[in-house]
Amino acid sequence: MTQLRDDTARDSLRAGLVRREMHSSRAPASLILAFLLAALCLYVLLEVLLEAIGQPPWLLDPRGFAAWLNQLPDNASPLVLGASGTLILLAGLVFFLQGVLPGRLHRHLLPSRRGIVVVDDEVIAAALARRARLAANVTREQVLVTVTRSTVEVQLRPTSGRPVSEVAIQAAVEDELARTGIEPVPLVTVRVSASGVVGQ
Numbered sequence: 480m481t482q483l484r485d486d487t488a489r490d491s492l493r494a495g496l497v498r499r500e501m502h503s504s505r506a507p508a509s510l511i512l513a514f515l516l517a518a519l520c521l522y523v524l525l526e527v528l529l530e531a532i533g534q535p536p537w538l539l540d541p542r543g544f545a546a547w548l549n550q551l552p553d554n555a556s557p558l559v560l561g562a563s564g565t566l567i568l569l570a571g572l573v574f575f576l577q578g579v580l581p582g583r584l585h586r587h588l589l590p591s592r593r594g595i596v597v598v599d600d601e602v603i604a605a606a607l608a609r610r611a612r613l614a615a616n617v618t619r620e621q622v623l624v625t626v627t628r629s630t631v632e633v634q635l636r637p638t639s640g641r642p643v644s645e646v647a648i649q650a651a652v653e654d655e656l657a658r659t660g661i662e663p664v665p666l667v668t669v670r671v672s673a674s675g676v677v678g679q
Contacts, residue, residue: 508573508574508577508578512574522538523541525537526538526539526540526541527541530542586598586599586600598659598661600626600627601626603626603659603661604624604625604626604631605624606655606659607624607626607631607633607652607655607656608622608623608624608633610651610652610654610655611624611633611635611648611651611652611669613651614647614648614650614651614652615635615637615643615647615648616638616641616643617635617636617637617638617643621635621636621637621638622634622635623635624652626665627665628663628665629663629665629666630665630666630667630668631652631656631665631666631667631668632668632670633648633649633652633667633668633669633670634670634672635648635669635670635671635672636671636672636674637671637672643671645669645671648669648671649667649668649669652667652669653667
């Protein structure tokens with residue numbers, strides 16, 4: 480029973496670590512929103528205090544602004560209302576999407592018995608580009624590999640007069656992926672350019 484509880488706690492901890500390392504933090508968006516709301520509240524408090532002690536308003540008279548808001552939309556240009564409404568909608572959409580979308584980072588998991596191993600997609604792309612380069616017998620500049628969560632795209636420009644096999648390159652890249660054991664395993668596509676480069 481104790482062993483089962485320990486295994487459950489370890490799995491829960493591992494899942495939390497994986498989520499933290501694979502997903503971007505919502506802290507920047509939260510800090511920006513909190514700062515904007517705090518600045519607005521401090522400004523309103525300043526204007527109310529200035530009115531309470533009989534001083535002129537710093538920027539806007541609170542009562543005059545409330546009366547202006549009450550008369551909307553008759554007292555404002557439709558263009559200004561449309562533009563401000565669009566800006567507010569876009570800002571709200573940005574914060575909404577920050578909260579709803581998963582925010583995955585460009586990383587993959589590697590299998591490990593002792594913990595979790597997280598590798599950036601750029602590191603994986605470099606290893607796959609090296610393997611594709613060796614399989615096609617081309618230079619580093621002739622291979623471009625792009626790695627996303629679900630796909631690996633290999634773009635290759637062959638050397639003029641030296642044919643390359645897309646099947647062999649794809650097999651080499653898939654073999655390298657199988658050796659690394661990344662999760663989830665992306666789908667490999669190979670594109671060989673019709674125009675070659677002049678050999679050195």
